[in-house]
Amino acid sequence: MSHSRALQAKPSAAAGGQAKPIDSIAGIAVADPLLTVADLKTYFFTRNGTAKAVDGVSFAIARGETLAIVGESGCGKSMTALSLMRLVADPPGRIVDGEVVLDGVDLLKLPEDEMRAMRGRDISMIFQEPMTSLNPVMTIGRQIGEVLTMHKTMPRDELQKKVVEMLALVRIPEPAQRAKEYPHQLSGGMRQRAMIAMALACSPKVLLADEPTTALDVTIQAQILELIADLQRKLGTAVVLITHDLGVVAEMAQRVIVMYAGRKVEEASAEDLFAGPLHPYTQGLMASIPRLGLMRGESAKTERLQEIPGIVPALYSLPQGCVFAPRCPRADDKCRSEFPPYEEKHSRHWAACWHAGEGKERAHG
Amino acid sequence: MAEAGQAAVRATRPPVLEIEGLKKHFPIKKGFLRRTHGHVLAVDGVSFTIGEGEALGLVGESGCGKSTVGRAILRLIEPTDGVIRIGGEDIRELSKRELKPFRRQMQIIFQDPYSSLNPRMSAGDIVGEPLSTHGIASGRKREEIVAKLFDRVGLSRAQMANFPHQFSGGQRQRIGIARALALNPKLIICDEPVSALDVSIQAQVINLLMDLQRDLGLSYLFISHNLSVVEHISQRIAVMYLGRIVEYADKTTIFTNPGHPYTEALLSAVPVPDPKIKRSKIVLQGDVPSPVKPPSGCHFHTRCPYAVDRCRSETPLLREIAPRQFVACHLR
Numbered sequence: 001m002s003h004s005r006a007l008q009a010k011p012s013a014a015a016g017g018q019a020k021p022i023d024s025i026a027g028i029a030v031a032d033p034l035l036t037v038a039d040l041k042t043y044f045f046t047r048n049g050t051a052k053a054v055d056g057v058s059f060a061i062a063r064g065e066t067l068a069i070v071g072e073s074g075c076g077k078s079m080t081a082l083s084l085m086r087l088v089a090d091p092p093g094r095i096v097d098g099e100v101v102l103d104g105v106d107l108l109k110l111p112e113d114e115m116r117a118m119r120g121r122d123i124s125m126i127f128q129e130p131m132t133s134l135n136p137v138m139t140i141g142r143q144i145g146e147v148l149t150m151h152k153t154m155p156r157d158e159l160q161k162k163v164v165e166m167l168a169l170v171r172i173p174e175p176a177q178r179a180k181e182y183p184h185q186l187s188g189g190m191r192q193r194a195m196i197a198m199a200l201a202c203s204p205k206v207l208l209a210d211e212p213t214t215a216l217d218v219t220i221q222a223q224i225l226e227l228i229a230d231l232q233r234k235l236g237t238a239v240v241l242i243t244h245d246l247g248v249v250a251e252m253a254q255r256v257i258v259m260y261a262g263r264k265v266e267e268a269s270a271e272d273l274f275a276g277p278l279h280p281y282t283q284g285l286m287a288s289i290p291r292l293g294l295m296r297g298e299s300a301k302t303e304r305l306q307e308i309p310g311i312v313p314a315l316y317s318l319p320q321g322c323v324f325a326p327r328c329p330r331a332d333d334k335c336r337s338e339f340p341p342y343e344e345k346h347s348r349h350w351a352a353c354w355h356a357g358e359g360k361e362r363a364h365g
Numbered sequence: 366m367a368e369a370g371q372a373a374v375r376a377t378r379p380p381v382l383e384i385e386g387l388k389k390h391f392p393i394k395k396g397f398l399r400r401t402h403g404h405v406l407a408v409d410g411v412s413f414t415i416g417e418g419e420a421l422g423l424v425g426e427s428g429c430g431k432s433t434v435g436r437a438i439l440r441l442i443e444p445t446d447g448v449i450r451i452g453g454e455d456i457r458e459l460s461k462r463e464l465k466p467f468r469r470q471m472q473i474i475f476q477d478p479y480s481s482l483n484p485r486m487s488a489g490d491i492v493g494e495p496l497s498t499h500g501i502a503s504g505r506k507r508e509e510i511v512a513k514l515f516d517r518v519g520l521s522r523a524q525m526a527n528f529p530h531q532f533s534g535g536q537r538q539r540i541g542i543a544r545a546l547a548l549n550p551k552l553i554i555c556d557e558p559v560s561a562l563d564v565s566i567q568a569q570v571i572n573l574l575m576d577l578q579r580d581l582g583l584s585y586l587f588i589s590h591n592l593s594v595v596e597h598i599s600q601r602i603a604v605m606y607l608g609r610i611v612e613y614a615d616k617t618t619i620f621t622n623p624g625h626p627y628t629e630a631l632l633s634a635v636p637v638p639d640p641k642i643k644r645s646k647i648v649l650q651g652d653v654p655s656p657v658k659p660p661s662g663c664h665f666h667t668r669c670p671y672a673v674d675r676c677r678s679e680t681p682l683l684r685e686i687a688p689r690q691f692v693a694c695h696l697r
Contacts, residue, residue, distance in 0.1 A: 247636030
């Protein structure tokens with residue numbers, strides 16, 4: 001905490017000490033936002049043209065809140081997270097526009113050394129595949145210790161104690177022993193726990209979790225999700241949960257953003273979104289997943305799943321107008337020529353669609 | 366286990382496939398002389414039957430041996446022991462040549478549509494290859510059959526000359542399905558066919574598989590870790606844990622009244638896409654033990670919340686605890 005205060009006082013930390021609040025972002029307003037992302041644009045400049053991986057995404061998140069970003073592969077959800085961390089590979093990628101304000105500091109305007117000081121301490125990230133994101137030739141303990149020593153100096157035995165404490169916090173059995181082991185000696189679930197320990201070592205204000213359980217089995221997934229929720233309650237961390245699994249969203253998130261082809265197409269509280277999705281893409285997604293109905297006393301039926309025809313468009317050649325129009329059952333000429341504005345259709349329920357909520361508003365269950 | 370499994374193997378319809386006491390132990394070789402230092406008990410006595418036009422779901426976590434079962438049935442890997450009956454005939458001991466006619470009756474679809482198609486062959490050749498291998502059709506006739514298969518799986522005939530990299534993931538999976546259908550098999554082993562696909566594409570492939578089953582009377586062994594998909598597509602379900610079947614019943618029974626503590630935990634761990642439902646979860650502690658040294662007695666006792674002393678020493682057999690519900694647990 002004291003570190004971030006010091007940082008805010010620096011001239012680089014946005015104009016005039018107390019950063020200007022972003023008064024209107026296209027999305028649900030949050031009282032006392034911790035992190036505000038406004039009109040973020042991350043483009044990739046390649047030989048094939050410019051891919052707009054993230055194209056004008058805005059959202060805010062409060063302390064201790066969980067916001068889920070859902071979408072299919074290539075929709076820009078991971079790129080959004082990497083942009084917040086300023087870890088987009090440049091070249092070919094570049095954050096071309098937008099603001100990412102964390103606790104009054106615009107991360108995108110910070111010089112690299114100050115940004116490095118923020119990473120891990122104020123904002124950190126966990127990745128999908130713990131095996132490829134851990135260093136295979138360093139012990140788990142040293143890797144966690146490295147995060148701590150990056151941000152403050154402490155005596156060796158104290159560091160060791162803190163590392164073991166972190167491993168115990170993420171419920172790794174025999175933490176003192178495990179600290180001396182290498183990533184390949186741990187199971188997949190254990191490695192993900194070690195990653196979480198590393199990410200939370202400096203008690204960051206924001207944790208970006210990019211598909212944290214996708215590579216894990218369901219019983220291990222349940223353990224990890226429970227752990228994240230539990231640590232969040234203890235530490236008051238705001239979590240941005242990136243996933244393609246609507247089940248995980250429903251269990252973890254208070255608020256949901258749906259992305260499609262680099263743009264945010266819908267935003268609502270988890271309850272509102274699952275009770276009445278407005279955007280045809282969200283409706284299609286929800287209707288296309290098989291549900292465990294028998295468990296909830298529904299009779300066995302083998303009705304066809306609803307399909308979303310076609311495939312996600314290539315980011316190099318996005319269609320004119322609404323990006324979803326080529327796959328949308330409701331698309332008309334207007335959709336094909338003009339991108340729909342992002343509007344609050346109901347109270348605290350935003351969508352970008354000319355025909356939001358038309359047709360069957362699928363209340364499932 | 367095999368004896369107890371016998372009763373379980375009765376399917377309602379005449380069986381296409383019966384397996385009894387199937388085992389696959391992989392030797393672990395170490396050192397200069399490559400001596401065998403023990404075995405991975407990947408599949409350790411599995412029995413089940415699949416009836417005509419029926420889909421059996423085989424579920425379990427990674428490393429439980431479910432894919433090994435699929436491959437051992439096709440003899441893509443040689444089983445260590447057991448009986449594999451196709452249309453009543455045991456094929457486990459047959460030679461390669463004797464096996465060929467049986468291979469026509471069963472095909473497989475793989476998980477990863479990127480690595481299971483030869484990148485240097487055109488889609489049409491990939492689908493037509495089994496026809497040549499089995500000497501069924503060639504030239505113009507083969508082309509015609511392949512074109513019909515392309516129609517059948519929802520690809521356009523114009524795409525026959527294209528190469529795998531020109532297709533999307535969902536389309537590649539369709540090519541894999543067309544290839545499996547080429548020989549008019551009775552049984553298709555689907556090894557995680559939709560796990561690598563995006564949600565909206567998953568639905569397309571699941572629908573296609575169900576249409577084919579209805580139209581062609583196919584039987585499926587549907588191997589998956591995704592319980593929602595398995596619930597959707599199969600009639601009966603077998604749950605595997607560390608090389609053994611722990612529960613085997615029709616799907617309504619499994620989902621409404623699971624008999625084995627592992628099934629119960631597995632079901633409760635699946636996140637439900639509805640924020641209004643707050644369930645009390647059974648969160649299993651620890652990881653799946655290694656199949657090299659599986660725990661004594663019931664393999665599940667190390668993670669089971671109800672385990673008693675007997676579970677640690679004695680292996681439970683599959684028993685019929687309710688009509689057509691088979692569970693391997695001492696406590697039931």
